[in-house]
Amino acid sequence: MEFRQLQYFIEVAKKQHVTQAAEELHVSQSAVSRQIHQLEEELGVKLFIQQGRNLSLTPVGRMFLERAEAVMTDLHRAVHAVQEFMDPELGEVRIGFPHSLGVNMVPRIISMFRQEHPNVRFRFKQGKYNSLIQAVLSGEVDLAFISPCPQKHDQLSGEVLLTEELFATLPPNHILAGERAIKLEQLKNEPFVLFGEGYSLRPIVWEACRRAGFTPKISFEGEETDTIRGLVAAGMGVSLLPELALKDCSGLQPVKVKIADQKVTRTIGIIRRREEKLPTVAEVFRRFLMSYFN
Structure with a gap:
């Protein structure tokens, strides 16, 4: 079955006349008749019956028309999608x-x-x-967008967009909140508010604490930056958060303090296949x- 056969069949069904369909399609009447005949032979049914000078759909022809129009609609959508795919201003x-x-x-x-x-x-x-x-x-x-950006992966290509620093994030009334910089080991006895398992910031914070000589004691876990930041601001513990997570915020806010004894960073990149x-x-x-x- 060919695209042309469906196209000719739908046009004849609309016009109920081979000659008018041929004029609309800008082809000969014989070409339209031949394609309809081949389509009926392939399906093994009659799609049209002659009524005077016009053609009418048989019951099976009406059923086939409904399906054929659905196919053509999907095909036109697919063509449009491909055109959008190739157009940098659409899609x-x-x-x-x-x-x-x-x-x-x-x-x-x-x-x-x-x-x-x-x-x-x-x-x-x-x-x-x-x-x-x-x-x-x-x-x-x-x-x-992903953090950290994978440097080696068999199926992915990654490009680093930026590297940002993580800061100690403290409640406003914390004894160290007024410091310009602290050593991370100064937080070893503090409860930590961290992202849960599966979030990329968690292992970065965990490794930074390990380098400082301690394992963080987790008091709360969250899944949103706003949650972590809010819990710290409310005095539920301390954390390490990147600078982007501490910008343009309103309401109750924690204090950010630079970490002096090590550079704790994360990369943000973009990945594709x-x-x-x-x-x-x-x-x-x-x-x-x-x-x-x-």
């Missing part, structure tokens, strides 16, 4: 990011990009480190990111 960027970047960084970047490309749409997925990697590998998203061409609009967005952070 959709599917992007993933961790919760810690969803408050400020990602919305700010998207807003700036859409000033230059107002017709581009975005589909978002938030998740933990491993779920974001899986979303890229499975094709659920085209790109994902290795050796696979991105949709044009996603590639435009990726280049925008590299330019923005450079």
